[in-house]
Every structure is written in structure tokens, then in C-alpha cells.
Amino acid sequence: xxxxxxxxxxxxxxxxxxxxxxxxxxxxxxxxxxxxxxxxxxxxxxxxxxxxxxxxxxxxxxxxxxxxxxxxxxxxxxxxxxxxxxxxxxxxxxxxxxxxxxxxxxxxxxxxxxxxxxxxxxxxxxxxxxxxxxxxxxxxxxxxxxxxxxxxxxxxxxxxxxxxxxxxxxxxxxxxxxxxxxxxxxxxxxxxxxxxxxxxxxxxxxxxxxxxxxxxxxxxxxxxxxxxxxxxxxxxxxxxxxxxxxxxxxxxxxxxxxxxxx
Amino acid sequence: xxxxxxxxxxxxxxxxxxxxxxxxxxxxxxxxxxxxxxxxxxxxxxxxxxxxxxxxxxxxxxxxxxxxxxxxxxxxxxxxxxxxxxxxxxxxxxxxxxxxxxxxxxxxxxxxxxxxxxxxxxxxxxxxxxxxxxxxxxxxxxxxxxxxxxxxxxxxxxxxxxxxxxxxxxxxxxxxxxxxxxxxxxxxxxxxxxxxxxxxxxxxxxxxxxxxxxxxxxxxxxxxxxxxxxxxxxxxxxxxxxxxxxxxxxxxxxxxxxxxxxxx
Amino acid sequence: xxxxxxxxxxxxxxxxxxxxxxxxxxxxxxxxxxxxxxxxxxxxxxxxxxxxxxxxxxxxxxxxxxxxxxxxxxxxxxxxxxxxxxxxxxxxxxxxxxxxxxxxxxxxxxxxxxxxxxxxxxxxxxxxxxxxxxxxxxxxxxxxxxxxxxxxxxxxxxxxxxxxxxxxxxxxxxxxxxxxxxxxxxxxxxxxxxxxxxxxxxxxxxxxxxxxxxxxxxxxxxxxxxxxxxxxxxxxxxxxxxxxxxxxxxxxxxxxxxxxxxxxxxxxxxxxxxxxxxxxxxxxxxxxxxxxxxxxxxxxxxxxxxxxxxxxxxxxxxxxxxxxxxx
Numbered sequence: 001x002x003x004x005x006x007x008x009x010x011x012x013x014x015x016x017x018x019x020x021x022x023x024x025x026x027x028x029x030x031x032x033x034x035x036x037x038x039x040x041x042x043x044x045x046x047x048x049x050x051x052x053x054x055x056x057x058x059x060x061x062x063x064x065x066x067x068x069x070x071x072x073x074x075x076x077x078x079x080x081x082x083x084x085x086x087x088x089x090x091x092x093x094x095x096x097x098x099x100x101x102x103x104x105x106x107x108x109x110x111x112x113x114x115x116x117x118x119x120x121x122x123x124x125x126x127x128x129x130x131x132x133x134x135x136x137x138x139x140x141x142x143x144x145x146x147x148x149x150x151x152x153x154x155x156x157x158x159x160x161x162x163x164x165x166x167x168x169x170x171x172x173x174x175x176x177x178x179x180x181x182x183x184x185x186x187x188x189x190x191x192x193x194x195x196x197x198x199x200x201x202x203x204x205x206x207x208x209x210x211x212x213x214x215x216x217x218x219x220x221x222x223x224x225x226x227x228x229x230x231x232x233x234x235x236x237x238x239x240x241x242x243x244x245x246x247x248x249x250x251x252x253x254x255x256x257x258x259x260x261x262x
Numbered sequence: 263x264x265x266x267x268x269x270x271x272x273x274x275x276x277x278x279x280x281x282x283x284x285x286x287x288x289x290x291x292x293x294x295x296x297x298x299x300x301x302x303x304x305x306x307x308x309x310x311x312x313x314x315x316x317x318x319x320x321x322x323x324x325x326x327x328x329x330x331x332x333x334x335x336x337x338x339x340x341x342x343x344x345x346x347x348x349x350x351x352x353x354x355x356x357x358x359x360x361x362x363x364x365x366x367x368x369x370x371x372x373x374x375x376x377x378x379x380x381x382x383x384x385x386x387x388x389x390x391x392x393x394x395x396x397x398x399x400x401x402x403x404x405x406x407x408x409x410x411x412x413x414x415x416x417x418x419x420x421x422x423x424x425x426x427x428x429x430x431x432x433x434x435x436x437x438x439x440x441x442x443x444x445x446x447x448x449x450x451x452x453x454x455x456x457x458x459x460x461x462x463x464x465x466x467x468x469x470x471x472x473x474x475x476x477x478x479x480x481x482x483x484x485x486x487x488x489x490x491x492x493x494x495x496x497x498x499x500x501x502x503x504x505x506x507x508x509x510x511x512x513x514x515x516x517x518x519x520x521x522x523x524x525x526x
Numbered sequence: 527x528x529x530x531x532x533x534x535x536x537x538x539x540x541x542x543x544x545x546x547x548x549x550x551x552x553x554x555x556x557x558x559x560x561x562x563x564x565x566x567x568x569x570x571x572x573x574x575x576x577x578x579x580x581x582x583x584x585x586x587x588x589x590x591x592x593x594x595x596x597x598x599x600x601x602x603x604x605x606x607x608x609x610x611x612x613x614x615x616x617x618x619x620x621x622x623x624x625x626x627x628x629x630x631x632x633x634x635x636x637x638x639x640x641x642x643x644x645x646x647x648x649x650x651x652x653x654x655x656x657x658x659x660x661x662x663x664x665x666x667x668x669x670x671x672x673x674x675x676x677x678x679x680x681x682x683x684x685x686x687x688x689x690x691x692x693x694x695x696x697x698x699x700x701x702x703x704x705x706x707x708x709x710x711x712x713x714x715x716x717x718x719x720x721x722x723x724x725x726x727x728x729x730x731x732x733x734x735x736x737x738x739x740x741x742x743x744x745x746x747x748x749x750x751x752x753x754x755x756x757x758x759x760x761x762x763x764x765x766x767x768x769x770x771x772x773x774x775x776x777x778x779x780x781x782x783x784x785x786x787x788x789x790x791x792x793x794x795x796x797x798x799x800x801x802x803x804x805x806x807x808x809x810x811x812x813x814x815x816x817x818x819x820x821x822x823x824x825x826x827x828x829x830x831x832x833x834x835x836x837x838x839x840x841x842x843x844x845x846x847x848x849x850x851x852x853x
Contacts, residue, residue, distance in 0.1 A: 007649045014635055014642055021637045021678070028437030039444045046454050047301055054305050098633040101596050101626045103618035104650050179286045186293040193297065197304055255600050258538060259593055271547045278550040279543070 007104065008112060015115040029118035033077065037070050037122035040192060041129060055196035064133040069192050069216045070126025072153050078119035080161050083111050085181045087168050092175035094260025107250050111165065145223055152219040152232060155239045159211050160188065162242035165250065172253040191216045211238050265360060266368045274372035284373060288380040291331040294452065299324040315458065322396040323455055326480045329385050331452065333378025334475060336418045338370050342426025343435045352521060367419060374415065398485025406492035410482045413499040418475040420506040430517030451477030471502040528609060528702060528734045529572035529595065535603035536565040536590050564590040566758035575732040579749030581739065583846045587758040588738040592704045596626040608702060622651055625700035629707035633694060634679045640690035641675040644697055651698035665693045668723055685716035705737040709744055721747050742839045754845055761845055773845050774836040777815040779808045781822055782830040795821055804829065
């Protein structure tokens with residue numbers, strides 16, 4: 001464990017050094033992440049422009065919901081999705097070879113190698129928006145609420161990561177499906193909407209989107225002092241199940257890794 | 263013309279070989295459209311319905327948008343910007359005796375047909391199963407509607423080519439790529455029908471060229487326009503096509519000078 | 527025995543499509559797959575400290591074999607053991623004792639000096655500070671690369687980058703080294719430096735090295751033993767000198783004449799490879815080389831005569847093209 005902390009500390013250093021080398025790239029990445037963060041908020045602002053409530057949520061609560069979505073997804077995009085979007089290239093070009101011959105957990109390496117620091121701005125923007133919506137809703141937030149929120153948000157992050165990883169592990173067999181990452185961005189964006197909206201789907205479809213339905217919903221409910229224990233329990237259970245599935249599936253997939261021609 | 267048909271067939275093979283990619287692209291649009299439809303379903307079944315929109319109209323709009331998004335939404339700009347200009351593959355095209363624009367057009371076409379096919383099958387399936395797709399059909403509108411659809415494809419193609427060749431002047435295109443993707447989602451009607459946008463931006467949104475790539479064709483197929491309006495929409499599309507083509511030519515000539523003088 | 531490979535087989539399933547648009551349409555409904563045997567029943571053993579050349583034409587199965595040995599690929603059949611470990615289990619204790627260097631692959635962080643990647647590898651391999659400093663110092667001295675480790679990798683030439691790749695791969699002092707075309711694309715000076723380094727490293731650390739290369743000079747200078755592989759099958763395994771004796775069908779007779787001899791008369795002895803008076807080179811069948819030499823001495827005014835083996839590259843080319851048969 002200590003060794004992995006040391007490795008990750010070094011990776012953070014290398015990522016920061018790379019960032020400082022290419023400042024134009026950093027600015028472009030900031031434009032991208034802030035742009036998409038703003039677009040996410042704008043989506044809900046426009047969709048709710050003519051309604052005062054939807055699915056049992058007041059408009060302001062929906063906006064708060066999306067502020068929290070921006071924070072959690074901002075953290076996800078900073079540490080995880082940048083690696084996921086490079087995974088197809090790592091596999092397709094055979095760069096996974098260099099990782100597999102090293103004495104390091106390969107899932108750790110492919111999942112955490114890169115860090116997209118530009119998402120700090122997206123997180124700050126979402127945090128500011130969330131704080132403002134808390135003020136608009138005249139909510140009082142206690143340290144307990146924040147702790148609950150952080151714990152549930154961490155579980156949501158584990159769940160989202162595991163979901164992404166299980167699906168993108170299929171790139172071992174279908175390495176030309178580079179747009180699978182775009183599918184995941186689209187699929188994950190369903191988490192912007194409350195569980196009650198997604199519950200309109202037929203039960204077989206709802207089961208598929210259940211992880212997304214709970215990922216943002218549950219931490220937001222905790223902050224609004226409306227936490228549902230069954231939902232929290234389901235979130236933790238799904239996070240653990242998908243985590244185990246991700247690890248097992250990746251190990252199974254590596255049996256079928258064919259590398260790339262030299 | 264024969265060489266362009268050969269290019270079309272070659273990339274049709276490519277599209278068939280990588281049909282799984284097309285299927286994934288289709289799913290991306292399906293999810294985007296499906297989520298917005300799901301949202302409106304709940305809202306429009308509530309007490310605020312009617313004042314904003316009706317559910318049958320919303321279902322028709324988004325399902326037709328699904329087909330339009332798969333068939334008409336061109337994705338050539340990334341390849342033009344990253345592969346051809348920034349990685350220098352444009353040189354291969356410049357050495358050959360045919361138009362780069364023509365090559366890209368016939369390269370993109372098979373992908374649109376394949377993905378549009380997925381969209382059409384979904385639309386027909388849902389229409390037959392649910393009978394919730396509202397389309398008003400008049401035989402005399404067929405010609406202008408089909409013309410609008412085909413013109414929308416050409417317009418989107420020129421727009422995306424212009425977006426792509428901006429890479430002649432940028433060091434890193436990715437920031438611009440993100441901005442244009444956001445603008446397109448907002449102003450094409452994918453996120454929300456343009457007539458439902460706030461008044462402050464509605465006028466601009468309805469007049470700008472991106473609206474004529476998806477929004478107006480979807481409304482044309484829905485049958486909400488009179489014949490006169492249809493011809494006016496078609497006329498406006500061709501006005502934008504002419505303007506964008508002219509802009510493309512100017513940018514292409516200047517960009518090429520930049521490319522061959524400096525390289526990338 | 528450090529490396530033991532027994533009846534190794536690695537097959538791939540490859541999709542075959544008929545050409546043309548109709549071929550693509552047919553492929554939609556009925557996909558044809560073909561099994562390609564990249565490695566087909568290969569067996570060999572390598573002892574500690576050996577430096578073995580692993581050669582073969584493109585697509586022979588050399589890299590696939592190396593990847594099976596380093597644990598990247600799972601064999602279809604057969605068994606592989608390196609340092610007592612089964613490579614594809616990817617035991618971390620095993621991975622700490624080996625290194626795989628691929629000439630066309632890059633593990634260094636492109637925008638940063640190589641020293642940064644060395645520090646990352648230091649953490650990955652769990653190398654202590656003192657040991658790390660000693661290793662970097664030793665390797666940079668051997669490779670004459672002290673000035674380069676703090677230059678961003680993207681600014682280095684190919685040869686310099688290759689040096690940095692080697693240092694990054696050897697920083698943990700592996701006991702077994704798999705080198706996959708390490709000199710590819712390098713100029714002749716850099717190729718020699720690489721060869722000198724590999725030889726020195728092998729001598730210094732008594733490490734076991736399996737080297738693949740398309741450059742015969744690499745094999746000639748470094749390897750006392752070669753394994754030839756073609757179409758996934760092992761064609762030869764033994765000393766380089768014996769390879770010539772086993773597979774060379776011809777010998778070359780170099781002759782220096784006192785007076786001019788017409789070339790058509792020399793063609794009766796054997797194949798005239800080159801003739802620029804007074805020197806001629808004639809290729810004759812291996813079994814008939816003594817008779818040919820005697821004939822030349824009897825019938826022509828010979829000043830000097832030398833019988834030489836065929837060039838090793840010609841011999842190996844004959845092995846690859848299947849035109850050898852044994853001599």
C-alpha cells in the first residue's frame with residue numbers, strides 16, 4: 001500500500017510537470033472541462049426554464065442536483081476519465097505491454113496514470129454553483145451532512161469508475177471501438193437527472209441504469225437531509241459488486257490480450 | 263464521377279468492416295435523445311403540459327431527431343483537423359488529382375447511411391409498436407421535404423469542414439473542438455427545440471445556419487410547415503450553403519498557403 | 527537453466543474477408559476465420575549468463591515468443607518457465623527480475639526528461655535511494671549518456687532516446703533481459719555503441735539475454751548461439767559457426783591470377799561471383815570445393831587462392847527462403 005502511495009505521488013508530480021511544460025494544452029483543456037461543466041448546468045437551466053418542478057424536485061433542487069453532479073463528475077474526470085479515454089490507444093497500439101511487464105497492478109496503472117488538472121476549474125465552478133443554490137434554498141448544512149455526502153460521493157465514484165472499467169475492458173477484444181468512451185460519457189450523463197425520472201423506464205432498463213440513478217441522487221438526498229437508507233445501502237452494495245466485477249473481468253480479459261504487431 | 267463512386271464504395275466497405283463503431287455512435291445519440299424525451303415525458307404528463315408543448319409532439323420531435331442526428335450530423339471535422347492537418351496527412355491528398363472536398367464528402371457518406379439506417383429502423387420500430395409518432399403527411403410536400411433533408415446534409419458538411427480547417431491556424435485544436443461541440447448541441451435543437459429557448463437567444467438561434475442542419479429538417483418532416491414555408495426554409499439553406507462554401511474556399515486557399523509554407 | 531520453453535504454441539484467430547464491396551456485404555452475414563500459428567511447437571533451453579540471438583524473417587514469431595516469455599501473452603499450448611516462474615502468471619517477484627526492451631516502443635514520458643521516468647521506475651521496482659544513484663551512474667557511464675538524462679525526451683535523437691529506454695529498463699538490474707530489435711533505426715555508430723553496451727552488461731552482471739535483430743552484425747558480434755525461427759517453427763538452435771557448416775551449400779574461392787584468364791573459362795569451374803583482374807571470386811558447391819581449388823591450381827596461372835565460407839547473411843537468407851536443405 002505504501003509503495004502504491006509513493007508511485008502515485010510520483011505520477012502526480014510527473015503530471016504536474018507535464019502540465020507546466022505545455023501551458024497552451026492546459027488552457028485548451030480548461031476551456032474543454034469548464035465548457036462541458038457549464039453546458040451540463042445550462043442543460044438543466046434550459047430544460048427547466050418553463051417549469052417550477054419536475055419529478056418531485058423543485059427547479060432549484062434540480063439545479064442543486066446538477067451542481068453536485070458537476071462536483072462528483074469533476075473529480076471523476078480529473079482522475080479517471082482521462083485514463084479511460086486513453087485506454088483504447090494503450091491497448092490498440094500495444095502500449096499495455098510496457099505496463100504488463102512491470103511489477104505494478106495493471107488495473108491501477110491504466111486507471112490512474114494520468115491526471116487532468118484542468119478539471120479543478122470545473123470542480124470549483126460546480127462547487128460555487130452548489131454553494132449558491134444551497135443559499136437560494138436556504139438550506140442549513142451540518143458537518144454530519146457533509147461527512148455523509150463525502151462518504152456517499154466516494155461510493156458513487158467507486159461505482160462510476162467500476163462501471164466504466166467493466167465496459168471499457170471489452171476494448172481488449174475490440175480495440176478499434178475508440179468511440180466506446182463517448183458512449184460512456186453519454187451513458188454517464190444520465191446521472192444528471194433524478195432517479196425518479198429514470199424510474200419511468202421499464203424495469204429491465206431501469207436495472208441497467210440503476211447505478212447512474214443512485215450515483216448522484218443518493219449523495220444529494222443526504223445533503224438535503226432526505227437520505228434513504230435503502231438507497232444508500234444499494235449504492236454501497238453496487239459499488240462493491242461492480243468493483244469486484246471490474247477486477248475479475250480485467251484479469252480474465254488479460255488472458256486474451258494479443259498485444260500489437262511490432 | 264466514377265472515381266468518387268469508387269471512393270464511396272471503398273469507404274462503404276470500411277463502414278461495413280467497422281459497423282460496431284457505427285452502432286456505438288448510434289447508441290450515443292439514442293441515449294442523448296432518449297434522456298431528453300424521458301425528461302419531457304414526465305414534465306408534459308404533469309400539470310404544466312400543454313402550456314409548453316405536447317407529449318406526442320415531443321415524442322415525434324425527438325424520434326425524428328434521432329434519425330436526423332444519425333443521418334445528417336457529419337463528424338468529419340476531427341479527422342480533418344487532427345489527422346489531415348495537424349498530423350500532416352493532407353499532403354497525400356494534395357498530391358492527388360482530385361478535390362479534397364469531394365474526397366471527404368464521399369468518405370463521410372457511407373457512415374451517415376449506415377448510422378441513419380440504424381436510426382430509421384429504430385424509428386419505424388417505435389412508430390409501429392407505440393403509434394406515438396405524429397407526422398402530418400401531404401403528398402405535395404414530399405419534394406420540398408426531401409430537398410430540405412439532402413440540403414441539410416450538405417450544409418452540415420460544409421459547416422464541419424470549415425470547423426475542421428480552422429486547424430490550419432491553431433496549435434492545439436482540442437479546445438476549439440470542445441467549444442464547437444457545445445455550440446452545435448445548443449443551436450442544432452438536440453438539447454431542446456429552438457422555439458422553446460429563452461426569448462433572449464431564440465431569434466438568433468432560429469436564424470443561424472446550424473438550425474438548418476437538424477432543427478428545421480425535423481420540423482419539416484413533422485409536417486408543421488406550410489408549403490410556402492418549406493420552400494423558404496430550402497431557400498435559406500441554400501443561401502447558407504453558398505455563404506459557407508464561399509467561406510470555405512477563402513479559408514482553404516489561405517490555409518493551404520499556411521500549411522505548405524510552414525507545415526505542422 | 528534459466529529459460530525453459532517446451533512445445534510452445536501460440537495461435538491467433540484472424541478474420542478473412544473477400545475483396546471488394548460484395549466481399550464486405552457477404553462478411554456481414556458470414557464471417558470467415560482462419561487460425562494463424564504465430565509460434566508452432568518451439569522448444570529450447572537457455573542457461574544463466576548466455577547471450578542468445580533469436581533471428582527470423584518478418585512474421586516468423588520472434589516477438590510473439592519473447593512476449594510469451596515475458597508474460598504478456600498466454601500460450602495456446604506448451605509450457606514456459608523463466609527463473610522458475612510461469613511468466614503469464616505475472617508474479618511481481620518475477621517481473622522485478624526481468625526486463626523487456628522493444629526497439630520500436632517508448633515507455634518514457636515524452637514531454638519530460640528521462641530522469642523523471644527513472645524516478646517513477648525507482649518507485650515501481652522498489653529501489654532504494656543509494657542503489658538507484660549507483661545504478662543510474664553505472665548505466666549512464668556505460669552508455670555515455672550523463673548529459674542526456676535531464677533533456678526532455680522529445681528533444682532527443684532516436685539513438686539518445688534508445689539509450690534512455692535502456693537505462694529505464696535496466697535500472698532494477700534484471701537477471702533476464704529480452705531485447706526486441708534494440709538497434710532498429712539507429713545509425714551504424716549508435717548500433718555499435720548499443721552492441722558494446724549489451725556485451726559489457728552481459729559480462730558485468732552475468733545476465734541472461736535473448737536478443738532479436740534483423741541486423742546480422744548484432745548477432746555476429748554478440749551471440750555465440752543462435753536460434754532461427756521461421757513461420758513459427760524452430761529451424762536451428764546452436765553455435766553461429768555451426769550454422770554455416772550445416773546450412774551453407776556453397777563455398778567461395780577467392781583467386782588472384784598472375785596473367786589474365788578469360789571469364790568464360792572460369793565459369794566452367796563454378797559460378798563467377800565477381801571478376802576484376804587479377805582477383806576473381808567463384809562460388810562452388812561445398813562438397814566440390816577441394817576439387818575446384820585443385821582444378822584452378824592445375825589449369826590456371828594462380829598467384830594466390832583462398833577458400834572461404836559463404837557470408838552468414840546469405841546462409842540465413844537461404845534458410846529463410848527454404849532454399850537451403852542441409853549441406
